[in-house]
Amino acid sequence: MSERIDQRRAGVERAPAWLVVASAVALAAVIGAQIFGFRTSPPDMAMGDLQKIMYVHVPAAWNAFLAFFVVFWASVVYLWRRTERADLLAASAAEVGAVFTGLTLLLGSIWGRPTWGVWWTWDARLTSTAVLFIIFVGYLALRSFTDDPDRRGRWSAAVGIFGALNVPIVYMSVRWWRTLHQVQSTPETLSPAYRAALRLNGLAFLLLLIVFIAWRYRAARIERRAELVAEEAALQGSGLHV
Amino acid sequence: MSVRSEAGRVAAVAWKDLTAERRSKANFNAVLFLAALMLLMFGFALGPDTATLRTAAAGIVWLTVLFSGTLAFHRSYQVELERGALETLLLYPGGRSSIFLGKLLANLAFVLLVEAVLIPLATVLYDVPVGRVTWMLAVVVFLGTFGFVTLGTFYASMASRSRAREVLLPLLLFPMLVPVLVAAVEATAALLGGDLMAESGRWVRLLVAFDVIFLGAAIVAFGAVIEE
Numbered sequence: 515m516s517e518r519i520d521q522r523r524a525g526v527e528r529a530p531a532w533l534v535v536a537s538a539v540a541l542a543a544v545i546g547a548q549i550f551g552f553r554t555s556p557p558d559m560a561m562g563d564l565q566k567i568m569y570v571h572v573p574a575a576w577n578a579f580l581a582f583f584v585v586f587w588a589s590v591v592y593l594w595r596r597t598e599r600a601d602l603l604a605a606s607a608a609e610v611g612a613v614f615t616g617l618t619l620l621l622g623s624i625w626g627r628p629t630w631g632v633w634w635t636w637d638a639r640l641t642s643t644a645v646l647f648i649i650f651v652g653y654l655a656l657r658s659f660t661d662d663p664d665r666r667g668r669w670s671a672a673v674g675i676f677g678a679l680n681v682p683i684v685y686m687s688v689r690w691w692r693t694l695h696q697v698q699s700t701p702e703t704l705s706p707a708y709r710a711a712l713r714l715n716g717l718a719f720l721l722l723l724i725v726f727i728a729w730r731y732r733a734a735r736i737e738r739r740a741e742l743v744a745e746e747a748a749l750q751g752s753g754l755h756v
Numbered sequence: 757m758s759v760r761s762e763a764g765r766v767a768a769v770a771w772k773d774l775t776a777e778r779r780s781k782a783n784f785n786a787v788l789f790l791a792a793l794m795l796l797m798f799g800f801a802l803g804p805d806t807a808t809l810r811t812a813a814a815g816i817v818w819l820t821v822l823f824s825g826t827l828a829f830h831r832s833y834q835v836e837l838e839r840g841a842l843e844t845l846l847l848y849p850g851g852r853s854s855i856f857l858g859k860l861l862a863n864l865a866f867v868l869l870v871e872a873v874l875i876p877l878a879t880v881l882y883d884v885p886v887g888r889v890t891w892m893l894a895v896v897v898f899l900g901t902f903g904f905v906t907l908g909t910f911y912a913s914m915a916s917r918s919r920a921r922e923v924l925l926p927l928l929l930f931p932m933l934v935p936v937l938v939a940a941v942e943a944t945a946a947l948l949g950g951d952l953m954a955e956s957g958r959w960v961r962l963l964v965a966f967d968v969i970f971l972g973a974a975i976v977a978f979g980a981v982i983e984e
Contacts, residue, residue: 593980641934648931655927659920669914672977673928676907679973680932683966687935690958691942 533728540721547718551711564628569711571621573719574614575643581611581723582650586678589671601667602738604674606730608653610723615647638689645684649677663741765850769858774865776835783831784866791824791874795881806883813882814944817875818900818937825867825904826926829912832859837917846982856909856978864905871897889947892956896947899963900940903970907932910974913981939963 551569558565588604591597622640623633634640653673660666777784798816803809809816836842845855875897879886886893908929915925943959 593977645931645934648927652924652928652931655920656914656918656924659918659924660914661919665917668980668983669918672914672981673911675977676910676932676970676973679969680935683935683962683969687938687962690962691938 529729529732533725533732536721536728537725540718540725543718543721544715547711547714550714555708555711564625565708567621567625568708569715571618571625572712573716574621575618576716577719577723578611578614578618578646580720581607581614581727582646582678582681584727585611585650585653585674589674589678592667592671593675596667598663598667598738601663601671602734603727603731604671605654605657606727606734608650608670608674609730610726612647612650612654613726614719614723615643615650619643619647636691638685638691641688642681642685645688646677646681649673649680653677663738762851762854765848765854766857766861769845769855770861770865773832773835773859773862777831777862777866783828784869787824787827787866788870788873790827791820791870792877794820794823795874795878799881809882810884811945813878813884814941814948816882817878818941818944820874820878821867821871821901822904822930822933822937824870825908826929828863828866828870829908829925830916830921832863832909833912833916842982852979852982853975855982856913856975859913860906860909863909864902867901867905868898871901884948886948892947893944896940896943896956896960896963899960899967900936900943903936903963903967904933906967906971906974910970910978910981913978935962935966939966 548569551566555565557563584607585604588600588607592600592604619640622643626635627633653670656673657666657670660669795816798812798820799809802812802816833842836845846852878884908925911928911932912925915921915928918924939959939962943956943963946955946959
């Protein structure tokens with residue numbers, strides 16, 4: 515009995531080499547892109563060095579949306595095919611996406627205080643990002659409150675798909691409601707001095723997003739395996755808790 | 757599996773839920789009194805200036821509907837959890853979506869009945885003149901309620917069977933309802949204000965789009981959510 519569990523435990527191998535290397539590359543890319551941003555871009559006329567927050571805020575926002583697209587796509591695949599991997603991928607992407615969305619909101623708020631004079635304003639992009647954040651916190655809460663893995667997968671897939679469907683509607687409704695946010699920063703609307711640095715940071719954050727999801731996905735697989743071992747142990751009547 | 761027999765199943769589920777509700781009445785009365793109490797509490801929180809209350813009335817009424825209506829959705833599935841009623845219900849032939857539509861209709865009737873008492877009460881308490889726009893207002897109320905009940909019925913089918921049902925339903929449901937809340941409150945407020953800018957039409961279209969999209973999505977996804 516314990517031998518078998520030891521074997522399983524031995525099966526939880528060390529992190530694959532590519533993941534460790536990719537993580538180091540992503541970290542180096544973020545640091546490098548930040549240094550590049552600080553070196554190359556002059557202080558903004560109106561905002562001064564506050565503008566540098568853009569190099570974290572905007573890439574975090576872009577990649578948060580990308581993460582939620584992954585959630586949507588993996589949820590559809592799960593409901594279609596019922597492969598456990600799709601469910602675990604959706605959950606991993608939702609966690610990382612929620613962290614990036616939180617980061618976007620927090621940094622936007624820190625930037626908004628000196629620039630707009632307020633920590634928070636009821637603007638369309640701000641409020642819809644906050645709503646998106648809460649939708650995916652709800653997604654994660656539902657997962658943690660549902661024990662049966664099959665149920666958890668089906669339910670959270672539905673919540674993930676509904677949440678993603680709602681994003682454009684929420685955005686449109688609050689935009690009609692009120693708007694004051696400055697035109698969204700894309701490389702095209704920026705002066706060329708900032709463009710390269712923003713693109714570079716966007717790419718660095720994309721790498722970060724991928725390795726974060728990969729680590730979380732790996733952890734989710736291991737947790738799932740631990741659940742199965744515990745289940746098996748319980749069925750055999752041993753008091754093992756994993 | 758003709759359309760007619762599906763419609764019969766929908767009606768049967770709705771009728772079953774409403775009969776259970778009519779015979780006990782406990783839930784309806786409790787929700788209704790809670791809603792009336794909330795109108796009073798909002799009055800104490802924002803009043804006693806009549807002008808302030810009148811401007812806030814549309815928002816207060818919709819929030820009250822959302823908070824009190826959420827309680828109704830739990831019951832819709834809780835009654836099924838006793839003595840394996842849900843399993844029996846799922847064993848009947850026919851599409852799963854007819855169970856969803858039946859429960860949707862029953863919940864819709866429930867919330868509309870609460871509103872039928874609540875809204876006249878609010879117009880009295882907050883001194884809102886509605887004489888000229890009653891019919892348009894009824895359309896807005898119906899469309900807003902329909903979107904609310906569609907998502908409420910769908911999410912309650914999960915939340916009621918999870919470990920943390922009381923907290924989970926509003927946590928999942930309310931952020932999804934932001935477009936409904938904004939559109940319904942804005943349309944109501946515009947109508948009450950005389951709709952000088954003809955703004956309510958755009959909000960009504962948004963409500964219709966929301967209702968159609970999520971009714972379709974819920975019908976498609978319900979089978980996967982309810983299965984055991």
